[in-house]
Amino acid sequence: MDMDSAKNAFAGQRVSATKGGHGADAETGTAHGGKRIITVAGDIKPEELGFCQPHEHLYIEGGPASEIFPQLCIDDLYRTVLDLRAYKKAGGSAIADAQPTFTGRNAESLYKLSKECGVHVIAATGFHKLFYYGEGGAGNPFLELGEMELAKIFADEIRVGMYASPFYEDSRADGGDRSCDSGCIERCGGSGGSSGGERYGDSSGSGGSGGGERYDDSGGIDRTAYRAGFIKTALEPVFTELHAKLFSAAARASADTGVAIMIHVDKGADPLRIAGFLAERGVKPERTIFCHLDRAVPDAGLHRELAEWGAYIEYDTITRDGYHSDAEEARLIRGMISCGHADRLMLSLDVTRKRLRGYGGQIGLDHMIKNFIPYLGTDWMCAEITQKLFTKNPAKAFAI
Numbered sequence: 190m191d192m193d194s195a196k197n198a199f200a201g202q203r204v205s206a207t208k209g210g211h212g213a214d215a216e217t218g219t220a221h222g223g224k225r226i227i228t229v230a231g232d233i234k235p236e237e238l239g240f241c242q243p244h245e246h247l248y249i250e251g252g253p254a255s256e257i258f259p260q261l262c263i264d265d266l267y268r269t270v271l272d273l274r275a276y277k278k279a280g281g282s283a284i285a286d287a288q289p290t291f292t293g294r295n296a297e298s299l300y301k302l303s304k305e306c307g308v309h310v311i312a313a314t315g316f317h318k319l320f321y322y323g324e325g326g327a328g329n330p331f332l333e334l335g336e337m338e339l340a341k342i343f344a345d346e347i348r349v350g351m352y353a354s355p356f357y358e359d360s361r362a363d364g365g366d367r368s369c370d371s372g373c374i375e376r377c378g379g380s381g382g383s384s385g386g387e388r389y390g391d392s393s394g395s396g397g398s399g400g401g402e403r404y405d406d407s408g409g410i411d412r413t414a415y416r417a418g419f420i421k422t423a424l425e426p427v428f429t430e431l432h433a434k435l436f437s438a439a440a441r442a443s444a445d446t447g448v449a450i451m452i453h454v455d456k457g458a459d460p461l462r463i464a465g466f467l468a469e470r471g472v473k474p475e476r477t478i479f480c481h482l483d484r485a486v487p488d489a490g491l492h493r494e495l496a497e498w499g500a501y502i503e504y505d506t507i508t509r510d511g512y513h514s515d516a517e518e519a520r521l522i523r524g525m526i527s528c529g530h531a532d533r534l535m536l537s538l539d540v541t542r543k544r545l546r547g548y549g550g551q552i553g554l555d556h557m558i559k560n561f562i563p564y565l566g567t568d569w570m571c572a573e574i575t576q577k578l579f580t581k582n583p584a585k586a587f588a589i
């Protein structure tokens with residue numbers, strides 16, 4: 190991939206930012222014009238989304254990544270319910286779960302959590318950092334698929350239903366139930382969702398799976414009827430041919446389905462380069478969500494550059510003193526707002542097992558509403574800005 194041509198494509202697509210004030214309601218105006226958001230429990234109207242934290246983790250099965258970082262295993266529905274209920278009680282309405290295909294994502298668990306707690310859950314198809322697949326991704330059958338096959342998987346997960354999580358199963362010595370390891374959602378007195386679920390959701394008529402039954406159309410891998418609502422990707426410091434293939438597939442699937450591409454950005458990676466790469470492949474800026482820039486990219490000017498281009502910027506380095514203080518996080522947020530980018534900014538917590546209170550962790554999913562927004566203060570985090578960051582922007586970012 191030619192880096193200069195990618196950056197030129199990025200520059201060519203830049204849109205002018207609305208400087209000063211809070212910025213204009215750009216691409217969709219006030220009404221969402223018949224758009225919809227795909228959640229695990231079916232389509233909703235964008236105005237139904239409500240308060241949304243756009244980058245969280247509700248459930249991650251154990252796998253290669255959590256063998257290295259145990260905090261990346263979030264595998265007890267009962268414990269997650271405790272956090273999700275508290276989030277709902279505090280005023281939370283929706284969450285985007287940022288765990289993509291075959292990296293410990295469990296579609297059925299996300300559906301159960303959504304139903305149990307009455308919270309809209311938007312799930313991810315796509316790919317993650319290669320260490321989630323073990324051995325740097327070497328020999329992983331998913332990563333070895335061609336660009337077109339990957340694009341089809343992503344699009345099918347959005348239109349038809351997400352795959353179950355097959356690749357860890359082979360290596361599970363116990364071969365047991367993968368839905369929860371120490372307790373079950375029934376402990377909360379909830380109904381959960383029965384295996385396979387009842388028919389719900391898809392009204393787009395794109396070949397649904399028939400009553401939510403599991404079926405098998407991909408070499409023995411089960412597909413559920415729970416659909417993904419965006420494409421997660423991961424930008425690492427080294428951009429290999431494998432990354433180019435994966436990002437190209439994501440761009441194809443986004444063009445095909447209309448859903449947004451969420452980009453995990455690692456420290457040392459070049460977000461402008463991937464913006465150009467995606468722009469070259471026809472991805473519009475407002476279909477991109479760049480995550481973790483607050484901790485991954487020290488140059489706030491670059492955050493603004495991406496926002497001016499039209500991308501959504503997601504910050505989530507909150508109560509993470511190992512990266513920076515909450516005061517520094519507040520300074521970054523304020524900087525974006527005062528530069529007129531309130532229409533492009535979203536905030537979340539990016540929780541891990543270590544951060545979820547239900548797992549004995551430090552903060553809980555309700556920390557944003559209960560503590561961090563009050564900490565920011567109402568002087569500049571006024572009702573209008575809060576509404577934009579947590580309700581309007583996620584609704585626009587995830588609507589198709």
Ligand SMILES: [Zn+2]
Pocket residue numbers: 244245246287539
């Ligand atoms: Zn994350």
